[in-house]
Amino acid sequence: MNRAEPAAGAPLLELEGVTVRLPVEGSMQAVLQDVSFAIRPGEALGLVGESGSGKSMTARAIDRLLPPGAAVTGRVRFGGRDVMTLSGADLKRFRGEVAMIFQDPRAHTNPVRRIGDFMTEALRTNARVPMDEAARRAVDLLASVGIEDGDRRLRQYPHELSGGLLQRVMIATALLTRPRLLLADEPTTALDVTTQAEVLAILDNLRSELSLAMLFITHNLELAAAICDRTVVMYAGQVVEVRESNRLHDQPLHPYTAALAAARPSIDATAHRLTAIPGRPLSAFEAPAEACAFTARCPYAADVCRERRPALVELDGGLTRCARARELFGRLEVELHA
Amino acid sequence: MPEPVLEVEGLRKEFGPRLAVDDVGFTIPQGGSLAIVGESGSGKTTVAKMIVGLERPTGGTIRACGRDRSTPARSTRERRRRGREVQIVFQDPYTSLDPRQTMEEAIDEVLRMHQGWQPKRRMERVRELSDMVGLDARQARALPRSLSGGQRQRVAIARALAAEPRVLILDESVAALDVSIQAQVLNLLADIRDETAISFVVISHDLAVVRQLTEQIVVMWRGRLVERGQTADVLDHPQADYTKLLRASVPKPGWKPQRRPAVATG
Numbered sequence: 001m002n003r004a005e006p007a008a009g010a011p012l013l014e015l016e017g018v019t020v021r022l023p024v025e026g027s028m029q030a031v032l033q034d035v036s037f038a039i040r041p042g043e044a045l046g047l048v049g050e051s052g053s054g055k056s057m058t059a060r061a062i063d064r065l066l067p068p069g070a071a072v073t074g075r076v077r078f079g080g081r082d083v084m085t086l087s088g089a090d091l092k093r094f095r096g097e098v099a100m101i102f103q104d105p106r107a108h109t110n111p112v113r114r115i116g117d118f119m120t121e122a123l124r125t126n127a128r129v130p131m132d133e134a135a136r137r138a139v140d141l142l143a144s145v146g147i148e149d150g151d152r153r154l155r156q157y158p159h160e161l162s163g164g165l166l167q168r169v170m171i172a173t174a175l176l177t178r179p180r181l182l183l184a185d186e187p188t189t190a191l192d193v194t195t196q197a198e199v200l201a202i203l204d205n206l207r208s209e210l211s212l213a214m215l216f217i218t219h220n221l222e223l224a225a226a227i228c229d230r231t232v233v234m235y236a237g238q239v240v241e242v243r244e245s246n247r248l249h250d251q252p253l254h255p256y257t258a259a260l261a262a263a264r265p266s267i268d269a270t271a272h273r274l275t276a277i278p279g280r281p282l283s284a285f286e287a288p289a290e291a292c293a294f295t296a297r298c299p300y301a302a303d304v305c306r307e308r309r310p311a312l313v314e315l316d317g318g319l320t321r322c323a324r325a326r327e328l329f330g331r332l333e334v335e336l337h338a
Numbered sequence: 339m340p341e342p343v344l345e346v347e348g349l350r351k352e353f354g355p356r357l358a359v360d361d362v363g364f365t366i367p368q369g370g371s372l373a374i375v376g377e378s379g380s381g382k383t384t385v386a387k388m389i390v391g392l393e394r395p396t397g398g399t400i401r402a403c404g405r406d407r408s409t410p411a412r413s414t415r416e417r418r419r420r421g422r423e424v425q426i427v428f429q430d431p432y433t434s435l436d437p438r439q440t441m442e443e444a445i446d447e448v449l450r451m452h453q454g455w456q457p458k459r460r461m462e463r464v465r466e467l468s469d470m471v472g473l474d475a476r477q478a479r480a481l482p483r484s485l486s487g488g489q490r491q492r493v494a495i496a497r498a499l500a501a502e503p504r505v506l507i508l509d510e511s512v513a514a515l516d517v518s519i520q521a522q523v524l525n526l527l528a529d530i531r532d533e534t535a536i537s538f539v540v541i542s543h544d545l546a547v548v549r550q551l552t553e554q555i556v557v558m559w560r561g562r563l564v565e566r567g568q569t570a571d572v573l574d575h576p577q578a579d580y581t582k583l584l585r586a587s588v589p590k591p592g593w594k595p596q597r598r599p600a601v602a603t604g
Contacts, residue, residue: 050516051487163378192377193543197587200595219517226589249591263521265550267588270570273528274550276521280486297518 010080011038012213013062013181018074020061028071029285031057033237035074036312041180042211046224046231046245048260052283054237055217059183062215063098064091078181092126099174103186105166109158116154119173127177134176141172145202164195171202175210182207185217200227221260225249233257236293237284243318251333253320256294258332275336292323299336300324341404343368343504343537344389344424349398351384358384360561362398366505366554371531371538373548373569375584376558382541385558386507389539390426391417403504422452425498429510431490435482441468441493442478448500467496471526488519492526499530507539512547524550545588549573557581 020032032054039045049055060066062076064083076083078094086094102108109118120134129137139150145168147153158166167187174182184203188196204227207214218224224231225245233241233254241254252258262275279297287293292305302324310323322328344366351359359381366372374382387393389400391407400408402423411417428434435444442464449460468478471492482490491511498506508527512520524547530536540551548555548569555572557565557580565578576582586596 050518193545193587194377194583197589197595200589204595220589221517222591223589225591226593227595246591260517263517265521265524265546267546267549267573267585267590270549273525274521276525277518278522280488281516281518 009040011077012041012043012079013039013215014075014077015058015062016075016077018058018061018072018076020057020066021071022067023069024285031237031284032061033284033287035061035234035237035239037232037239037242039181039213039215041213042207043230044207044214044216044228046228047215047217047234048219048221048224048231049234050219050281052236052281053234054284055234056185057237058234059100059185059215059217063095063100063183096122096126096177097179098181098183099177099179100183100185101167101170101174101187103189105163105170105190106158108170109166111158113157114154115156115158115161115169118158119154119169119176122173123176137176138172141175142169144175144206145169145172146198147172164191164199167191167199168202171199171206175206175212178210180213182212182214183217184214186219187216188223189218189220203227221248221257222264233260236282236287238287238293238321239312239319240294240321241318242312242320247316247318249333251316251330253315253318253325253329253332254294254322255298255300255328255332255336258336259297259299261333262336292321300328341368342366342401343370343403344372344539345399345401346385346389347399349385349388349400350396351381351388351393352396358561359388359395362556362558362561362563364554364556364563364566366537366539368504369531369535369537370554371540371552373540373542373552373555374558375542375545375548375555377543377584379560380558381561382558383509386426386509386539386541389505390424390507391420418452422501423503424505424507425501425503426507426509427491427494427498427511429513431487431494431514432482434494435490437482440479440481441473441485441496444493445497445500448497452501463500467500470499470530471496472522486519488515488523491515491523495523495526499536503536505537505539507541508551509541510543513542513544520547527551545573545585557584 016036018032018035019030021028021030035058047055116135119138123129123134135154138154142150142153147168188199206212216228225248228245231243231245231248232239235256241257243253249261259277263277265274277297282293290308292310295301295305304323310321312319312321315325342365347363349359349362362385364372376382384393388395395408407420411420445464445467446460449463473492477485477489512523515523538551540548542548552569555569556563559580565572565581576585
């Protein structure tokens, strides 16, 4: 396959000031605001946020799967090429190099088509791989996700497989086109924790074997922190923090990240009450244009936060969109957990 | 030892040839709270459905507030009394509310059914309950479609509390909520327990939520209880293989996901 190779050390995927507006009741409303981050080849990047924060919309913007009428500004580059201008064969190849898996595997399969038919479709129609060759590759990949009796599974229908098994089939399917980037949107949310651990172990192994990059979208900060190298935290359609995952809990940079960590009950200790965040999460189009989006819920909100929307600034090796970040550095994790 | 509010003994449920629940038993003292954990298909929701009367046990007994409820109610009065004693809140607040009913009406309906009060008294109680779960006046008059998932779940909780139950079953009731809203609902549940001496049965796959809400825990695996004890003890020092695996599967910083080893029975 002819691939545009990025220079050594260059990011595989790069988002630069991506803003997406959608038509809502006659006017254009922003669902993503100035989103920037990069993923290096083989890197696992977490994308964390609550409902309406824009995390799934970000994945759709990357894969050019936005709803009709969407207006996009900013740039998405994959392997150094501008994704927005790809067409024809280039777009097809891009789609093969970027694979996607979703929360609910059952919603993304056709109940009346056999697993084998579904798995090999992209190979047969796009890459013109003959049926038996495609099936052989499918069986090999099923084995790599821990499904040994692949031949039999290819003849089964989706309803004959459990949720965990079907999600493993989806992962194998996503890998059939030999992608370099996997967009995983809450891929384990619908699974039992023990099955989740297994699916994540499979993803982890495959990632290192194939040096596959991954954007792991989840509402679960602990999960992102556990399996991703770095994590992006989104709020109201904006990136509010980018941080090495292992520092995210101990030393968060943004009050929202710290509040999110403090709001979760702990499995190791019983607390009578939790430090809840007042109010509810805002969607991007509710966010004030001239203030920090988290102001209304932030225990640290001050006048400076209401004057203008803060820029994403560098701090301690990470990025944060907080006007008081320097002043609060080192205090957040102590005070919110108290 | 306070009198038990819920006693389950030798509970069994067969669906055709499949044994879904096998010899399950536990006791909850008044004001106590019990967690039932286990993976999907382990039988935990079937146990809950048998307690509220949505499934009929194949064998075993269930007693709530000292009265047997393992066989179907013989009269409307009996059925209502059972409904008043044990209420349940399901996972999905989108399908458990009537789309044409305002939140006030939804709560009032339960009061009319169970309390037999005059309209004025009911209206006061609707307001109290709305306040208790943190719904403002505008939200109380809204239809479900204009409320968020967290707000709807609070309505579902207010509705269950309207019956003044002795036992509230929470079947994955906070699982679908955003983290910041989940914390608000968990705090609300803690307050309600402090104020009313109600008992919770918490069915959840989320061990942190379970630790937050309960003192006792039973662990189910393939229809059977494989471990029981104090919630803190069981989570800190799991004994059964399945409980150990469950505990080890919870992600935390530095966690390395493991392929599942074969789980031995027991």
